[in-house]
Amino acid sequence: MSSTTMTQKQGFAATLWDYLTTVDHKKIAVLYLIGGGFFFILGGLEALAIRIQLIQPNNDFVSNGFYNEIMTMHGTTMIFLAAMPLIFALMNAVVPLQIGARDVAFPFLNSLGFWLFAFGGILLNCSWFLGGAPDAGWTAYAPLSVVSPGHGVDFYVLGLQISGAGTLIAGINFLVTIINMRAPGMTYMRMPLFTWTTFVVSALILFAFPALTIGLFLLMFDRLFGSGFFDASLGGNSIIWEHLFWIFGHPEVYILILPAFGVFSEVIPTFSKKRLFGYTAMVFATVLIGFLGFMVWAHHMFTVGMGPAANSIFAVATMAIAVPTGIKIFNWLFTLWGGNIKINSAMLWSLGFIPSFTIGGMTGVMVATAPADYQYHDSYFVVAHFHYVIVGGVVFAIFAGLHYWWPKMFGKILNETLGKITFWTFFFGFHLTFMIQHFLGLMGMPRRYAVYLPNQELELGNVISTIGAFLMAFGAIVFVINIIVTTTKGEQVSGDPWNGRTLEWAIPNPVPHYNFKQLPLVRGLDALWIEKTEGRKELAPAEPLDDIHMPNPSILPFVMSLGLFIAGFGFIYQVDHPSWLIVLFIGMGITLGTMFIRSIKDDHGHHIHKEDLDEEAR
Amino acid sequence: MSQDHTLNPEVMPSEPEKATLEGKNKFLGFWFFLGGETVLFASLFGTYLALQGSTMGDNTPEKLFGLGLVFIMTMLLLTSSLTSVYAIYHMKNNDFRKMQLWLGITVILGFTFLGFEIYEFYHYIHGYEFTFRSSAFGSAFYTLVGFHGGHVLFGLLWIVTLMVRNAKRGLNLYNAPKFYIASLYWHFIDVVWVFIFTVVYLMGVI
Numbered sequence A: 001m002s003s004t005t006m007t008q009k010q011g012f013a014a015t016l017w018d019y020l021t022t023v024d025h026k027k028i029a030v031l032y033l034i035g036g037g038f039f040f041i042l043g044g045l046e047a048l049a050i051r052i053q054l055i056q057p058n059n060d061f062v063s064n065g066f067y068n069e070i071m072t073m074h075g076t077t078m079i080f081l082a083a084m085p086l087i088f089a090l091m092n093a094v095v096p097l098q099i100g101a102r103d104v105a106f107p108f109l110n111s112l113g114f115w116l117f118a119f120g121g122i123l124l125n126c127s128w129f130l131g132g133a134p135d136a137g138w139t140a141y142a143p144l145s146v147v148s149p150g151h152g153v154d155f156y157v158l159g160l161q162i163s164g165a166g167t168l169i170a171g172i173n174f175l176v177t178i179i180n181m182r183a184p185g186m187t188y189m190r191m192p193l194f195t196w197t198t199f200v201v202s203a204l205i206l207f208a209f210p211a212l213t214i215g216l217f218l219l220m221f222d223r224l225f226g227s228g229f230f231d232a233s234l235g236g237n238s239i240i241w242e243h244l245f246w247i248f249g250h251p252e253v254y255i256l257i258l259p260a261f262g263v264f265s266e267v268i269p270t271f272s273k274k275r276l277f278g279y280t281a282m283v284f285a286t287v288l289i290g291f292l293g294f295m296v297w298a299h300h301m302f303t304v305g306m307g308p309a310a311n312s313i314f315a316v317a318t319m320a321i322a323v324p325t326g327i328k329i330f331n332w333l334f335t336l337w338g339g340n341i342k343i344n345s346a347m348l349w350s351l352g353f354i355p356s357f358t359i360g361g362m363t364g365v366m367v368a369t370a371p372a373d374y375q376y377h378d379s380y381f382v383v384a385h386f387h388y389v390i391v392g393g394v395v396f397a398i399f400a401g402l403h404y405w406w407p408k409m410f411g412k413i414l415n416e417t418l419g420k421i422t423f424w425t426f427f428f429g430f431h432l433t434f435m436i437q438h439f440l441g442l443m444g445m446p447r448r449y450a451v452y453l454p455n456q457e458l459e460l461g462n463v464i465s466t467i468g469a470f471l472m473a474f475g476a477i478v479f480v481i482n483i484i485v486t487t488t489k490g491e492q493v494s495g496d497p498w499n500g501r502t503l504e505w506a507i508p509n510p511v512p513h514y515n516f517k518q519l520p521l522v523r524g525l526d527a528l529w530i531e532k533t534e535g536r537k538e539l540a541p542a543e544p545l546d547d548i549h550m551p552n553p554s555i556l557p558f559v560m561s562l563g564l565f566i567a568g569f570g571f572i573y574q575v576d577h578p579s580w581l582i583v584l585f586i587g588m589g590i591t592l593g594t595m596f597i598r599s600i601k602d603d604h605g606h607h608i609h610k611e612d613l614d615e616e617a618r
Numbered sequence B: 001m002s003q004d005h006t007l008n009p010e011v012m013p014s015e016p017e018k019a020t021l022e023g024k025n026k027f028l029g030f031w032f033f034l035g036g037e038t039v040l041f042a043s044l045f046g047t048y049l050a051l052q053g054s055t056m057g058d059n060t061p062e063k064l065f066g067l068g069l070v071f072i073m074t075m076l077l078l079t080s081s082l083t084s085v086y087a088i089y090h091m092k093n094n095d096f097r098k099m100q101l102w103l104g105i106t107v108i109l110g111f112t113f114l115g116f117e118i119y120e121f122y123h124y125i126h127g128y129e130f131t132f133r134s135s136a137f138g139s140a141f142y143t144l145v146g147f148h149g150g151h152v153l154f155g156l157l158w159i160v161t162l163m164v165r166n167a168k169r170g171l172n173l174y175n176a177p178k179f180y181i182a183s184l185y186w187h188f189i190d191v192v193w194v195f196i197f198t199v200v201y202l203m204g205v206i
């Protein structure tokens, strides 16, 4: 039934209800795209405000206090509410198709993960209207974050707690999906690299996020319930926060970059018409990076005073990660080498990525040199470093991935001219903004300061940086226009517009909501390409045509997350007046009540009968 | 091929918790979840160890902790783990009544444990004025042990819900995985307690 309604025009209310209750990974991908895209724009506006403030010395575009809020929210929003969800959008859209599955392992939890992220993000941003946003940096170091007045940091704690729970759920979901739901013949070493990186990243999420969960709990207890974890007058120790934060935080940066590596490992082979060079080495490097990612967190704390032994160990471990990363860079270059290269927008982002990210990796090794880091730390040099890896790596990958998979997600190819305008302005603006920041940092400009003084030769660099930021903003606006133009004017394309290599391109356009009528039989790496080279157009089915079992939609994930959102306000405001505890209990009651309903109400899903499948094919 | 028939086969398989794809997914997913929980508790233990000495006065571990009470609590929880093993054993033999019986015993032991824990906290707070807010040690102690206690409570409510919900209809391939992972959760809570017993109480008094 629902497959036929999909193609018909629906009323707004029906569509809304459809998306509120959907458990279809493809629609959840769209939700993540909308949510992540919204926060990306919001974080971008905050970035522009930062750059306007810094365009000249002693500027007063914003007050010092407000600057702290903008700067904190920019980082927090971009990492947790923009980059992560946009990556989840790609994962949800692509991974089940790449492994030949009809859905993820836990469709209900998939939806819950999204709504938790959405309500966490909204809660965090409510702070703007309720007395001020968090202002202790995205890293929220104690004791600053404990004593920060107002409720800003409380919103940070509860917003991230809720959206973090969503991320954890998504991680478990992808782990089980990739292990249990692969089509017949899809062995681990035949999985596309994007699936592999999703797999490793999900494991990182699983083991990294609980550390943040605990850190946030401790901070919440200190701020809202009078405990003394980070309070020296009660014997507390604020360094504990730094450890917990970075035990989560460093794996987090790899959680962001590994899927980006995955995207490029799909785009580059497709448009070079070559198999990915060194597939096995790529898989091995991914796993190794994931593993080493847990051993290096303290390189963010070289100046804390851990002592030379600890600093040396963490410095060496950190530099070791550059080795598997270098392997990857060379493998992409060798994939390009001698290939039949077609340059379009997706490919431009991938080619732009290689030098940009390499620069970020080089500065990474520089800041990993513990003694030298005493100079770089908390200066604009570090700001330049992580923007080179996060923008030059993750954001470029999101653009590349969106161009590449847009026809799979929405059936249309994004406009190439607009796509190229976006790339060139954004690419140029990016280097303009951040290259100069290396030098600003070396010249002594500290990060997170709202003002700098005149006559310290910092003026020109900051002007250049701000101009670059506006170029990036221009590129991003053109991308939004591109989406609008493509959606209204673009033409439907076939299911395989790029002459693709992997399973997702074997599915017709639009993708049926059960993905595969019959599960495909996978015969090797680049499963579709193998069939193509042998003259077939599609994969052999691995099963006879039969009824298809699909999960039921449900509103419960939305309600569960809404409950936590409400409870969040109760937690925050009960310090002001105990009557807010009522709100807390109502919210938790809603959440626990829906969990109870979920537990006692059977949900067997439904079947699409094979007669109806035949019907559709005709 | 109705839903009813596939989930209620004439002969139950020997591992009903893993007989369906949904069951396999739940089984694996829950193991991963427990992996995450391990990091959660590891972070709490790390915090506790760092703040153990920050007592800000004479409410120290040596003075507060009495091993007698904690030993009884440990025995209660260890026994409840054993009884939940029996329950799962009977689940695999498709003996629903005996499974319910052993789960019932598990739940009673669990609630008794919780009762002792509440008594213990009450005793510290009113007997010694040792609270969540009196020192960093107090914060870390109540957080670690309280998190565990919260897990116990959640686990008990979960098992009771499953028992009541399925009391009339018995075992099938839809609810077997649910019972199974609830028992996994219970074992996990038990293992965490063994560490709490060792690290907090035993190492605290010697």
Ligand code: HEM
Pocket (backbone or CB within 6 Å): A139, A253, A254, A256, A257, A299, A300, A318, A319, A321, A322, A325, A360, A361, A362, A363, A364, A365, A367, A368, A369, A373, A376, A377, A378, A382, A385, A386, A389, A390, A393, A394
């Ligand atoms: C070769 C690989 C890399 C090395 C050796 C490296 C090393 C480091 C070091 C030592 C710092 C601390 C600098 C300081 O605060 O003084 C740092 C900061 C940072 N790095 Fe990297 N990094 C690498 C790759 C990445 C990647 C791939 C990402 C993200 C995608 C990333 C994101 C960050 C962020 C966000 C910070 C700043 C955190 C903060 O203080 O706010 N790095 N990096």
Ligand SMILES: [Cu+2]
Pocket (backbone or CB within 6 Å): A249, A250, A253, A296, A297, A299, A300
């Ligand atoms: Cu790091």
